[in-house]
Amino acid sequence: MIKTAELTKVFRTDEVETTALNKVSLQVDSGEFVAIMGPSGCGKSTLLNILGLLDNPSKGKYYFLEHEVSDYSEKQRARLRKQNIGFVFQNFNLIDELSVFENVELPLIYLGVNSTDRKSRVEEVLEKVKISHRKKHFPLQLSGGQQQRVAVARALVAKPHLILADEPTGNLDSSHGEEIMKMLEELNGTGTTIVMVTHSLRDAEYAQRIVRLFDGQVVTENIKAPV
Amino acid sequence: MIGNYFKTALRNILKHKSYSLINIIGLSIGIACFVLIGLYIADEMSYDRYHEKSDRIYRVVNVYDFDGVGENSASAPFPVAFTLKNEYPGLIKNVVRIFDFQVSRSLVEYKDKSFNEKNLFFADSTFFDIFDYKFVKGDPETALQEANSVVITETAARKYFGDEEPMGKVLRYDDRVNLKVTGLIRDVPLQSHFQFSLVASMSTVRQITRGQLPRTWVWNPCWTYVLLKEGVVPEEIEKDLPNYVNKFFYDAEKENISLYLQPLEDIHLKSKLDYEIEPNNDIGNLYILAVIAFFLLVIAAINFMNLATATSTGRSKEIGIKKVVGAYRKQIIRQFLGESILMSFFAMIVALFLIELALPAFNDFTGKEISLSLLVHPVYMGALLLITLLTGFLSGVYPAFYLSSFKPVQVLKGKVSKGAKSGKSRKVLVVMQFAISIALIISTFIAYDQISYIRNADLGFKNDDIIIVPINRTNIAEGFKEFKNELQNNPDIYSVTAMDDILGKAHNTHEFRPEGYPEDKWNFYPALVVHYDFLKTFDIKVIAGRDYSELHKTDPMKGLLINEAMVRHLGWECPEKALGKKLITIRGDERVIGVTENFNVTSLHQPAGPFALNMKEEDWSIHWFTNFMVVRHIPGKEKEVLAYLEKKWKEREGERPFEYSFLEDELSQLYEGEEKLGSLSLIFAVLIIFIASLGLFGLASFMAEQRTKEIGIRKVLGAQTLSIIKLMSFDFMKLVLIATLISWPLSYIFMDNWLENFAYRTQINLPAFVLAALIALTIAMSITSVKAYFASQTDPVDILKYE
Ligand SMILES: Nc1ncnc2c1ncn2[C@@H]1O[C@H](COP(=O)(O)OP(=O)(O)O)[C@@H](O)[C@H]1O
C-alpha cells in the first residue's frame, strides 16, 4: 500500500534549514497496523503528513497505491486523499461551527455523495463510535474523549483504505485513550491499514510493527507478532 | 454542499457578531449610497428620452462669433425652421419652433383668476408630431393648428379651472388674445430639458405681431427643433449648413454665423449655451458623483476584506480540516465567495431600508421624484442584483484566495501566525481607505471655499439690498418714468432703474458696427438695455466720461456706455480715447458717452468680457426691453420697501400677482449646481469617513484582542496605560500619515482641475489639507486609543491565565 524510497524533507525558513526527514525508506502493506515512535521533533508528524498526502517530500520517491505521488499537485493529492485516507489528530481538529453530524458528514460532501446516502452512512458510523446521541451537539460541548470519537468517525466515514493517526491519545486520559485504541484495533481487524504516531508504548502494543525514528532517520523496524 | 456553505457562513456571521455588524453596516451604507447615486444618474441620463423619436430630434444651435465676442445661442431666428425643412426635404421629416416672447412670465387670466405664468410657450402645430406628450383629451394632430388654441397640462388645468371641464374653456393671454383649450395632456415628465404648463399655437403670435411672424434673420428667439427622417445622420445636414447660412443670412454677418445640430438627448447634460430654456446640468457633476459612489462601495468592500483576512486565523483551522478531508482549493474559494456574497445580500436588504428612509430627503434635495418602486423594473432589479453580487465578489475574492491558500499541514500545526502574512496588504488597504477619505474631505473643503469665494466675489457691481420685480408688459413698464419718480419719493428707496435681463445672470447681444470697421462688418456685442440710474443703483463706477443723464436729451437715442474690456476689445487704447467714438446701429448711430469699470455680466465660470449698456425710450423699446424693475433700498428697509412696492403694484396692476426676488438669490442660482454637488459630496464624504472608521474600529478591536497577551506581559513588567495606548495606536497613526501624504497631491491635482471650470477661482488653501489630515488623524486616534485603553485596563493576571 505504501512504499517510500529515501524520502527526504527539508524545511527552509529565512535563515535555518531543518532536515526533518533524512532518506526514509519504509514499506507498509495493506492491512498492517504500524506505530511510529521517536522523540519529539524527530520528524514523525512530517512523515505522517507526507504519507497522508498533505505535503510533498523534498526528495525521494513515494508510492501510494502504486502511484508515484512525490510531485503530485495539491489538487491531485486532494483527489487521492479524499478517497483513500482518513486522519485522526492529537488535538481532534473538529470544526467548531459545525455539529457532530456535520463534521462527520464533511468528507462525504467533498466526495460528492448525495444527501440521503450521506445521512445513512453518517448515522451508521456514529453508531459505531457510540456517539449518535450527541450528533446535534457542537464539538465544544463534548469531552475530549467524545471529540476524538467524532474525529475517528469522520476518519472512517468515507471507508478509507488507510487511517493515519498522529498521537490520537495524546490529549486523552488513559481510559478514554484505551477506548480509541480499541476502536482502531477493531478497524484494523476489518482490514483497514493504520499508521499511527505515538509516544506511548502501551498504545504501540496495539500495532503489529514499530518503526523508530531518530533525527529524521529510521533506526529500527521492530516486527512484532499480532496480538 | 451549498447547504453546508450556507450553514457555516451563517454560523460564522453570528459567531463574529461585531465584525459582521461592521461589515453589514458598512456595506449597506455603501450599497444604499451607490443605488441612490445610481438612480440619480439614471434619472439624469434619461432626460428627454421619453419621446419616441428622441434619437432623431436635434436642436438648431447658432454660433455668432465676432472676434471672440458673440453668442452660442440655443435659439434661432424665426425663418430658420421652415427654410431648413424646405432646403433639406429628403433629410428632415419635420420642424418645430418654440417661442416665449423672451419674457420670463406672462399674464394669464381666467374669469377672476390671474397668474404670472412662467411656463407658457408658443409652438408650431408640428409640436406634438415631434415630441410625445400623453393626451388625455383632444387630438395631438390638430390641437395647435388654429390660432388662439392652447394645450394645457393637468396641473395647469386644475390651477385655472379647478374641477371644471377644461376643454373649450377660454384663457386670456396678456390681456391681448384669447386662448381656447383644445387639448389636455398629462404633466410634462420631470425628465425634460424644459417644462411647460401651457403651449399655445404659433399662429396666435401673428395676432400679436400684427399679422405676420417676424421675418428677420437677426433676432433669434425661437428654440428650433428638427426631426430627421429615419436613417439620416445629422452630419448629412450639418456639412451643408455653411451653404445654407450663405444663402439665407444677411451678408453683413454670414461669415460670423455657423449653425449646428445638437442632439435632443444631449441637451440636459451637455448643453451650456446662451438662452437655454432652462438651466441644464453638467455631465461632469455626474462623473464626480459616480466616482464618489464607486469609492463608497470600494471602501465598504475594503472593510470586508480587512476584517475577513484579519480574523482569518479563526477560520484557518476550519480550512485546514476541510482540506485534510478532501476539499479542493476551488471549493474553499467558492465557499468564501459565497459567504461574502451572502453578506452583501444581507447588506443589500438593509440598504433597501436605508434608501427608503433617505429617499424623501434625497428627493427634496435634488428636486427629483425617485421612488424605490423604480427598482421593481427588471433592468434596475438586475442592476441591483449585479451590484450586490459584484460587491460580494470583490470583497470576498481577496480573502477567498488568501484563506484558501493555507496549507493544511501548517494550519493544523497552528503555524499560521495570526494573520501576519496578510498584514501588509491589510495595511495597504487601510491606507487606501484613508487616502480616499482624506482626499474627499479636502475636495469638499475646497469646493466650499470656491462657492463662498464666488458668493463674496466682487462682481464689479452691488448685489445686496436690491429687489428685482419682473414688469414686462405691465402698466408699470409702459409708464415707467412716472412710476420711477413716484417710487423715488419714498425715503427708504435709494434708487430705481430697469433692465431687460437680470444683471449678472443673463443678457442679450446687440448689433453694432464700431467706428472704423468696414461697411459690412456688423458685430454682436453683449449688452443690456437699461434705464436712468443704472450705474447708481449697482454702484458701477465711471472711469471716463459720464453716466446717462436726463439733462442730456440725446442720451436715450444716441448715448452708449461701454466697459473697459470693450475699449480694449475694440482696440481703442484707453478709456478716454473711446469717448465720442461711434457705434453704428441699423437705427442710427450711438456714441460712447462713458466708460465704466468691468463687471461680471454672467456667472463667474466666465471672465468679465466686453459689454455695452444701452438706453432706449421709444415705446417699442419700452415694451420689449423694460423687463425687470430694479429697486435698491436703504439697508435694513427691505420689509418696508416691499410692502410699499406691493401697494404701488396693486394701484397700477390690480389683481395681477405681485412678484419679486432679491438679486443676491437670483445670482446664487447660478451656482446652484455647484452648491448641490458640494452638499452632496459633503454628505457622502461624511459617510465614507464613517465607513472607513467602522473598518478601522474593527481592525483596532481585532488588534487589541490579538495583543492582549503582549499587553499583559508589558503590564506585568510595569508599563503604564499611556505607553500601551501609544504602542497600539502608533501603527495606525503611521498608516493615516502615509494616507495623508498620498491624498494631498492627488486631491491637489484633482481640485486644481475642477477649479479650472471657473474664470474666478480661489487659491487652493493649505489649511484645507492640514485640516482634513487632522480630522482623519483625530478619528483614527480616538478609535484606536479607546480600544487600546480598554485593552490596557484588563488585569494582566487574567490575561495571562486565560492564555
Ligand atoms: N513547516 C515547518 N517549517 C519549518 N520547520 C518545520 C516545519 N514543520 C516541522 N519542522 C521541523 O521539522 C522537525 C520535525 O518536526 P515534526 O515532524 O513536527 O516532529 P515530531 O512530530 O516528530 O515531533 C522539527 O525540527 C520541526 O521544527
Ligand SMILES: [Mg+2]
Ligand atoms: Mg508531531
